[in-house]
Amino acid sequence: MSDQRSATTNFPVGGGEMGQLIREKDWSKTSIGSQEQWSQSFKTTLNILLYSKFPKFLWWGPDFLCFYNDAYRPSLGTEGKHPTILGMPGKDAWPETWSFSRPLIAQIMDGGEALFFENLLVPITRNGKLEDVYWTFSFSPAIDDDGKISGVIVTCVETTEEVLTKSKLERSELKLRLIIQQAPASIATFKGPNYITDIANANALALWGRKENQI
Structure with missing residues (x-):
């Protein structure tokens, strides 16, 4: 049996393609450890993200590991980041945008208020090249069991065509x-x-x- 298959768990239940990928991934090799170590708050946040029909992305933990739902999936294009960036540290998953995203994440992690941007140009690498992409999005804190901010939720929609x-x-x-x-x-x-x-x-x-x- 492969390592990936042996890592399969029952969490989350459902959640579409991304829920399945989360169940199959061996999280013991990441900075947040195996699912037995995950807090209830983190699991609740993931469930909300996965069941949402609106595009959502989550950075979680000390390395800001990447999670996203099926609705966000089309924004990653047809080749490149998906599904590779699932569970990957943010700076490794988003080298082209990290100089922009990291200060915003830090502001939220330091207890700052949620942030909102409308029709903002944030180029990302997808479809084999760097593309000019416009977004309307918000950054919000994700709270862990101890009441501390342990992640950042991004609720977003691509507005490039508009x-x-x-x-x-x-x-x-x-x-x-x-x-x-x-x-x-x-x-x-x-x-x-x-x-x-x-x-x-x-x-x-x-x-x-x-x-x-x-x-």
């Missing part, structure tokens, strides 16, 4: 405005049911006998 789409629309709108402003003819655009003036070039303003701040 950010890039918004940026593309803004560039298209800017391009349209420049075209209208530079056009030799009188051009204006209106929006809404009341036809509010949105863009009017210099020729249109001259035709109307108005200044820009008047329309």
Whole structure:
């Protein structure tokens, strides 16, 4: 029987693919030891993470070992980190982001308040290369049985597509405005049911006998 199979336990119950991987891993070779040594608080935190349908990631213990749920799994891409980083120290699992993540983790571990970031660019290595990825996420403390902060929970959603789409629309709108402003003819655009003036070039303003701040 292989070492991996002999390490299989009954915890956690369920939890999808990541629950199965946790059951099969030999945790005695990590800094948090075998599952018999795990605190009830840690197990509860893991259960909450694994059963959540929202992407969640956990750094736990002195080496900030990595745990994550099935909902987070797609953010890791098709090759590279999954499932290798499960149970791996944070600095080894995330060398490309550790200079950014480590100070935030330290702030939480030192008793700081939860942190929140919206549409923040945090490049990560996935699909065989370093990719620009945008995230909306929070860092929150994870408490152990003794009431001390022993880990950091990350609740997150990738917003790369939304950010890039918004940026593309803004560039298209800017391009349209420049075209209208530079056009030799009188051009204006209106929006809404009341036809509010949105863009009017210099020729249109001259035709109307108005200044820009008047329309």
